[in-house]
Amino acid sequence: MFGYVLKRIVLMIPTMIGISFIAFFIIQLPPGDYLTSVIASMSDSGQDMHPDEVRRIRALYGLDEPMIVQYFKWITGILLRGDFGYSFEWGRPVSELIWDRMGATLAVSMASLLFVWIVSLPIGVYSAVRRHSIGDHVFTLFGFLGLAIPNFILALTLMYVGYKYMGQSVGGLYSPEFVGAPASLAKFWDLLKHLWIPVVVIGTSGTASLIRILRANLTDELSKPYVITARAKGLPEHQVIMRYPLRIALNPFVSAIGWVLPQLISGVTITAIVLNLPTAGPLLLRALVAQDMYLAGSFILLMGILTLIGMLISDLLLAALDPRIRFT
Template sequence: MLQFLSRRLLYMIPTVFLVSVVTFAIIQLPPGDYLDSLAAELSDNGGLDEGTRLALEAQYGLGQPMHVQYFKWMKGVLLEGNFGISFEKNLPVNDLIWDRLGWTFAISTLTLLFIWIIALPIGIYSAVRKYSFGDYLATFLGFIGLAVPNFLLALVMMYVAFKYFGQSVGGLVSPQYLEEAWSWDKFIDLLKHIWMPIVVVGTSGAAALIRIMRANLLDELYRPYVVTARAKGMSEFQLLLRYPVRVALNPFVSTIGWILPTLVSGEIIVAVVMNLPTTGPLLLRALLVQDMYLAGSLILIVSMLTVLGTLISDLLLAWIDPRIRYQ
């Protein structure tokens, strides 16, 4: 297992390097830069004078070639943990993203747990009771979950919560707790609000994994080894969990590689609609104004989550099925 982990960690080094190069190149693709966006915003007030433009170019190094800017950025990231300066806010990117990243990771982790708790038992039930009323109901709700946009579900849930339950909507706590220090009452208020973005963001992921688990388990339920174990008198529940479910979990676990970054990047519109203090609105604004280092840092983190999610899924797969370590 240690050798397997070492190989996967070595593979991550060139992957992360290539991801950083592609990330920086993508940020540079749109024509112009932050100063052009700033000049467009100030056009009604006379625009950005040439002296100020030259001073800002010298301050941020925007006049340098792209590869020079890239190595300057990566040097700060790798050696100092410094992601650069946000052009728009004139603040270190580190000061802007870490607090929001904490909320993003918290919501994403809880959403991932919510997806598994919902998808695993429903997927097993749908496979074992295929073509039953419960199976058709799960299938119908799954298709609804996949079809309804997250932001529309967020709007509906916010309307219902405000109209019929009198709950404040928008944000993770009520307005009176925004500036207060953490207390038991504030924590309880957080619990009253945080379940809504978890359900909204996790609905489509849970619906997809229910279908995946059902299909995987149906492929295993009628294999010869299951028939043999049943013929030997093993109880149905014990047989189900020991053999077919364990095998069917392989593709189920491998989805962590794409679910983890999808949860972080997919909550952008939901975060804007629900006014969440996460990285979503920050990334959207940075892309709109071409705030290069801020947008690049956030995209790099989301991309690294893909690599991290793949590593986690590989380790879980190797733990569930030892054959993977040797093949």
């Protein structure tokens, strides 16, 4: 088992190198650089910048060097000094900007993942065991609605409902009076009051698809001979289902961490813009539009790494759950 974990971690290294390179390459793809967009916006407002001045700044920031050299400067900075570069747009080091935002993203994503699990597990089991019952059809209908409704519509609707009928302040993660206030129980309660909207919005489609997957898998497993063996032992029905078919049908649930996590993180972007959440999404979007390359690159890199870690965790959990994976 230890060897397996070690192997997986070692194998992550080349993947990470690949991700970092691709992240950097992608943000270099659009023509021009940060200065081009600065000049464009300055000329829009009637100002002009002297070409010598442009060249001087470009050399100062190292923007005139070949891509590969820039990449090495950036990546060695991260590895050796934890220095993610400098955000042109904000005029501050990237690392100062990024951690708060990543933390909020992670919090929202984790809360959404928990929501997805807690809601879809019982419903999935119910739907599989009472297949074609009225309850199953109702959940199926809601599941498909959840899959079909775009996130931003759902976000707007919930904001309206929250504001109009529940009288709470919506948007952001805190009410205005708590922003910047020191941590307290009241502040945490306020967070929870705000968090439910993004969690529901972001989690709905994931919940719907997980219910479908669990229902299909458990249905398959329910007709396996070992279930009849368990019944023939005289076990009560709920124990039969919990101990036998569910154990195997849970596999996609655990591997879901791997694919739900990136989906949640990217799903956050649109929702976060609508709901005005202080997560990574809106910042990443602005950084990309402004060609603020180090900021955008660092975000993409960190999200890639988060996904990799999610995959690793899900694979380890899977190995713990299913001996057939552990032994091969």
